[in-house]
Amino acid sequence: MSVKDSRLVDELGEVVDSHRVTVNETILEQHGKDESYHRPSSPDIVVFPESVGEVSAIVKVAAAHHTPIIPFGLGTSLEGHVIPYDKGITIDFSRMNKILEVREKDFLVKVQPGVTRSQLNKELKKYGLFFSVDPGADATLGGMAATNASGTTSVKYGVMRDQVRDLEVVLPDGEVIHTGNMAQKSSSGYHLNSLFVGSEGTLGCITELTLRVYGIPEHIVAARASFNHINDAVEAVVSILQAGIPIARVELVDEPSMIQVNRFSETDYKEIPTLFLEFHGNEAGLQQDVEFTKEIMSDHNCEEIVFEEDTAGRNRLWEARHNLAYAYVHGNPGRKLMVTDVCVPISELSGAVQHARKRLEELDLIGGILGHVGDGNYHTSLMIDLNDYEEVKRAEIYNEQIVEYALERNGTCTGEHGVGVGKMKYQQREHGGALKVMEKIKMAIDPNGIFNPHKLVHKKKEEQK
Structure with missing residues (x-):
């Protein structure tokens, strides 16, 4: 351990219980990678805060030493977002995992960033509610906001950005701000929720989220539609959307992937291009949607369509879809x-x-x-x-x-x-002059470049002179 690291450990131990500040090699290695193929790199120190006050104090220590800060949820990201290539301090939010408030009449919930999607939905079920964003992995809500996650239900309910009403954020100087409120709409000020959602830890640490939730649908029907040609499956999706059918999920799985599904999940689905679908609503309305969908599928040369109305059948279908990544790895x-x-x-x-x-x-x-x-x-x-x-x-x-x-x-x-590190090389091509605006925002909020450096946007202050 260097002299600087030793001094940092001591100072961090003064603002957080010393047993929650670690330089253990195994823990460092665990926080030096995500689920991507990108090269791992361990941080110098990992800290486990339990409150926004502790996060603010940690950030102030890091700022005083110009030491990088990397927020960490569960490490389920796929583009190297949490890999600390500049070393520094990783803040692990696993201890900030409380559901703080359920406001069922407002269809809102307030949570800490370490709460996972499944943990939240288990609690919300007691109120007849659910949280819609379903990226597959049981990621933390803080991480999902940081990357603007979406997933299987975004076609009906929208992505993570659409669910955020307010964020509590610790800025790079340790100041704590709120980016929104609990109102359904506002025309007041810049839309800071959208600035911080998707910022990938480059502008601040999310320490609390107020999120929109939904009533559990009265009736749910899932379906599996099989096609001989992948273009027929895709065109069927386009036709469903054009018809205005309020479909909740529609997932494409091609022939090689269906083979992996059957091997891993021990199912016997047709091993040809397949759509996994789900409809939410009341029973009478759904019956009309189902019949209309059958007609559209027939028009696009659907070989077979099988509906699942019972919970066990639906769960089996979506578990097979969600486990597809693990099926490929296992196979x-x-x-x-x-x-x-x-x-x-x-x-x-x-x-x-x-x-x-x-x-x-x-x-x-x-x-x-x-x-x-x-x-x-x-x-x-x-x-x-x-x-x-x-x-x-x-x-x-x-x-x-x-x-x-x-x-x-x-x-x-x-x-x-x-974006993480994997998609940075495409940012200029995609955004053009708007990338310079992003870089200016980064420099204005984080002038020393200590928050998740060299991710999303990476220009240093001296490079912009």
């Missing part, structure tokens, strides 16, 4: 999962998915295409051998090609995973 030992993530306008979706499939085959890569196609967001799950330089290079070429395809059609390089 390809010795390889690392790399997940691409782009989003295009709905009208461009069919061509984008066909392009992704064609390039996957041409580059001879192992993987499958899936995604939240109801909002134009799709992924390719690639299984790569990190020890095979040529294969890694082909995977990087593939990622660049589908990103370029999306950007050429006015899409985005990341629909939900965030």
Whole structure:
């Protein structure tokens, strides 16, 4: 341990109980990686605060020493967001995991950042409510806000940014602010909620969230629709949306992915391109939606459509979808999962998915295409051998090609995973002059560049002179 690190540990031990400040190598390694393929790098120190006051004090110590701060939830991110390449102090929010208030009449809940999605929904169920954002991983709500997470239900309920009413944030000088309030709408001031949601820990530490929640639907129906051709499946989604059917989830799983689903989840689904769907509403209304959907599926050469109305059947279907990443990992030992993530306008979706499939085959890569196609967001799950330089290079070429395809059609390089380090090279291409505005915001709020440096935007003060 360096003299500086030793001094930092001592000072941090004065503002947080010393047993919650650690330089244990195992813990440092755990906080030096996420679920991505990006190179790990351990922080110097990990601190476990229990209150906003402690977070503010930690940040003030770090600011005094110009030491980087990296907020950490559960490490489920996929673009290296929490990897501290500049070392420094990782703030682990796992001890700030309390559900502070449920305001059922306002359809709001107030939570600390370490609360997970499943933990919140377990509590909300007592009130007949649920939180809608479902990224698959049981991520923390603070991390989900930091990356503007979305997932399977965003087609109906929106993404994380749409659920945030207020955030409590510790700024890089230790000041604590609130970015919103509990009102349903406001025309007062800049929209700071949207500034901090998706900022990936580069502007502040989120220490409390006030979130919108929803009543549990009276009736839920899930379905699995199988097609011989992936373009038929995608065009069916476009037709469903054009018809105005209020679908809650619509997920695409291609043929290679369905093979992985059956092997891992021990299901016997058809191993052809498949849509997983879900409808929320009242029973009478849903019956009309289901019948209309059947007609649309038939028009697009659907081979089979199977509906699941009981809870066990629906859970089996969505567990299979959510476990798909683990299915790929389990089915390809010795390889690392790399997940691409782009989003295009709905009208461009069919061509984008066909392009992704064609390039996957041409580059001879192992993987499958899936995604939240109801909002134009799709992924390719690639299984790569990190020890095979040529294969890694082909995977990087593939990622660049589908990103370029999306950007050429006015899409985005990341629909939900965030920028982190993996997508930084596309920021100028996507945002143009607006990137300079982001850099100015970063410099105004964090002039010393200590909050999650070299992520999202990375220009240092001296580089902007």
